[in-house]
Amino acid sequence: EAQVTQNPRYLITVTGKKLTVTCSQNMNHEYMSWYRQDPGLGLRQIYYSMNVEVTDKGDVPEGYKVSRKEKRNFPLILESPSPNQTSLYFCASSPSLNTGELFFGEGSRLTVL
């Protein structure tokens, strides 16, 4: 089954404790992206990747890192999480940026205390 898989789905952590949210897609998509969703703000892009080893900042990259060493994986790293990073995070992939349809993962709800 074609899908985007995120882990963990839910996480409560404390300020400063490094964490990684994994994202994996099995559709051989070139384009992958991370979004955060906050009430009233819609989906804001954190980072995106056009292909392996090609990543770029989105609209809200501060406090986050990403890597794209393999085509299928695009982990989101919070080196030192802070409470303002409490949010619902979505990973998404697409065959390429201009071929439409983003496929979203189920989401990861992160709480930073």
Next chain:
Amino acid sequence: GQQVMQIPQYQHVQEGEDFTTYCNSSTTLSNIQWYKQRPGGHPVFLIQLVKSGEVKKQKRLTFQFGEAKKNSSLHITATQTTDVGTYFCAGDDYKLSFGAGTTVTVRA
């Protein structure tokens, strides 16, 4: 940078009525996409519009892309309880920028 604005933020609709949500971009878009997110779910792709003035229909949903390719609309006729959720537009410039969404609730 590109900004996509969506109105209204909330839409409370009586079952059976029609409504429209609007999406406006500060820049000309190469295409625009619409997504639906059910409560507790993830966004799911509905449609992509590419051509100036393009109109596409999906059953009771009608999507339109403006002539200048800077705005779009989603019109739903005869709203049903299954239409509940948040509808997002996403403008494709050099990267997809999402609007804040229109959250739809339906009164039975």
